[in-house]
Every structure is written in C-alpha cells, then in structure tokens.
Amino acid sequence: MKDALGSVQSLLVLGGGSEIGLAVARALVGERTRRVVLAARDPSRLDGAVEELRRLGAETTDAVAFDADAPDGHHAFVEDVFGRDGDIDVVLVAFGVLGSQEELARDPGAAAGVALTNYVGAVSVTTAVVERLRRQGHGTLVVLSSVAAERARKSNYVYGSSKAGLDAFAQGMGDSLAGSGVNVMVVRPGFVHTKMTAGLDPAPFSTTPEAVAEAIVGGLRTGAHTVWAPPILRYVMSVLRHLPRPIFRRLNI
Numbered sequence: 061m062k063d064a065l066g067s068v069q070s071l072l073v074l075g076g077g078s079e080i081g082l083a084v085a086r087a088l089v090g091e092r093t094r095r096v097v098l099a100a101r102d103p104s105r106l107d108g109a110v111e112e113l114r115r116l117g118a119e120t121t122d123a124v125a126f127d128a129d130a131p132d133g134h135h136a137f138v139e140d141v142f143g144r145d146g147d148i149d150v151v152l153v154a155f156g157v158l159g160s161q162e163e164l165a166r167d168p169g170a171a172a173g174v175a176l177t178n179y180v181g182a183v184s185v186t187t188a189v190v191e192r193l194r195r196q197g198h199g200t201l202v203v204l205s206s207v208a209a210e211r212a213r214k215s216n217y218v219y220g221s222s223k224a225g226l227d228a229f230a231q232g233m234g235d236s237l238a239g240s241g242v243n244v245m246v247v248r249p250g251f252v253h254t255k256m257t258a259g260l261d262p263a264p265f266s267t268t269p270e271a272v273a274e275a276i277v278g279g280l281r282t283g284a285h286t287v288w289a290p291p292i293l294r295y296v297m298s299v300l301r302h303l304p305r306p307i308f309r310r311l312n313i
C-alpha cells in the first residue's frame with residue numbers, strides 16, 4: 061500500500077537484471093520504496109544489485125527465480141511472491157530480448173523465441189499479476205513497451221511486432237481495469253544505452269536507463285497511462301506512424 065505521502069512502498073521487477081529495471085528500483089528506493097523483489101532467470105547473479113539496493117535504503121530486497129519463457133509456472137510464481145510479504149504496489153515488466161534481425165529473419169525458432177519472451181511471456185505473467193492486484197484492490201503494472209511498437213521497421217520487425225502486441229495488450233488491459241483501483245502504465249522508450257543495445261549505433265534522441273527511470277517515477281506520481289522517454293518521441297513517432305509505406309520503407313531507421 062502506498063504510504064500517507066503517496067510513495068510506492070513495494071516493487072516487483074520482472075527481469076530483475078534489466079538495466080532499466082534496476083535504474084527504476086534505485087530511483088524508487090531513493091523515493092522511500094522499502095521493499096524490492098528482483099525476479100530473474102538466475103537470481104544468484106543479482107547479489108550485487110540486492111546489496112546496492114539495501115545500501116540505498118531498501119529494508120527488504122530479495123532475488124527470486126522467474127523465467128518469462130515458462131508460462132506454466134507464472135500463476136504459482138505470482139502467488140508465491142505476493143504471498144511472502146503482503147501487498148506489492150508496483151510491478152514492472154522489464155524483461156525482453158532484442159535479437160539480431162539478420163538472424164531472426166532466417167531462423168524460425170529464434171524469431172518465435174523473441175515473440176515467446178516479449179509477448180507470450182508478458183501476456184501470461186501480467187494476467188496473473190493483474191488478477192492478484194485486483195484482489196488486493198490497488199497497484200500499478202508498468203510495462204516496458206518501446207517506440208518500436210508504434211510502427212514495425214524493416215530493421216527490427218520481429219522485436220517491433222512483439223512489442224506492438226504487448227503494447228496493444230497492455231492498453232486494452234488497462235482500459236478493462238478502469239475503476240478497479242489497478243492501473244496499467246505503458247512506457248515507450250526510444251534507444252536506451254544498456255547491454256541490450258551495446259554495440260549498436262545509437263538512434264536519434266538516445267537516452268539512459270536513469271532518464272527512463274525518472275520518466276517512470278514521474279508517471280507513477282501523476283498516474284499516467286502512457287510515458288514516452290524522452291517525451292519528444294511521442295511527436296516524432298506520430299509523424300513516422302503516418303508516413304506512407306513507400307517513404308517509410310526507404311528511411312534508414
């Protein structure tokens with residue numbers, strides 16, 4: 061439950077090793093969040109992050125096992141995490157894979173793997189999360205979509221289409237929850253300098269995990285349903301979205 065000043069008390073990060081996810085955790089702990097659960101495929105790799113969040117002021121920080129690619133276990137996973145220590149105010153979906161478009165265009169298994177993690181896995185776990193948030197009567201689900209969801213580009217259409225599916229799902233889910241006390245916030249970052257984009261040429265308006273985290277914390281404060289990071293991308297994408305296909309296709313983006 062948020063405290064008397066409206067601060068988030070507890071946070072669950074799905075994809076707990078995500079650089080954006082950890083930046084959000086650090087920013088929220090700086091704003092009085094006291095309990096953080098980091099959920100990752102290999103929680104033992106998060107010892108350093110757990111230690112850092114404790115040093116920054118979190119009273120309880122745990123790393124637990126979670127695999128987005130194993131939907132059969134998602135219901136039990138969510139029940140277990142929420143059952144441990146009471147309510148969770150904010151659940152952040154921060155897992156995701158980008159892949160190499162060149163490889164994905166030729167390898168059906170690899171292309172399906174991106175869709176499984178980014179879309180199927182997210183649909184499955186957020187369905188379980190929202191059911192639990194409904195029962196507790198409050199909470200915000202924050203979903204890391206992408207500007208890539210706005211319009212599939214030839215240079216990363218596998219990733220972009222998986223995010224488009226997730227973005228549409230999260231919007232519809234958010235609308236279905238109006239009046240329930242549960243909110244869904246869709247976040248659309250542009251190019252963020254993290255391990256996911258290491259070695260790639262930065263796109264225009266590239267940004268940092270810390271700046272995305274600041275935008276997310278601001279969105280939580282105001283109860284936003286959509287956050288762009290940086291905000292100018294909202295206008296850039298609304299132009300790109302309406303370009304005729306023959307022109308869009310020729311853009312080197």
Ligand SMILES: NC(=O)c1ccc[n+]([C@@H]2O[C@H](COP(=O)([O-])OP(=O)(O)OC[C@H]3O[C@@H](n4cnc5c(N)ncnc54)[C@H](OP(=O)(O)O)[C@@H]3O)[C@@H](O)[C@H]2O)c1
Pocket residue numbers: 074075076077078079080081100101102126127128129153154155156157177181204205206207248249250251252253254255256257
């Ligand atoms: N970086 C960008 O430019 C950018 C832009 C827009 C949106 N986003 C989105 O923002 C989110 C966070 O990205 P990031 O930049 O912080 O990337 P990141 O540091 O590479 O984090 C991605 C995380 O996803 C986890 N993951 C991958 N597959 C998983 C699975 N099957 N189950 C559980 N966890 C899994 C990875 O865990 P492991 O450590 O186990 O591999 C990793 O910790 C992603 O959804 C990404 O698509 C990123």
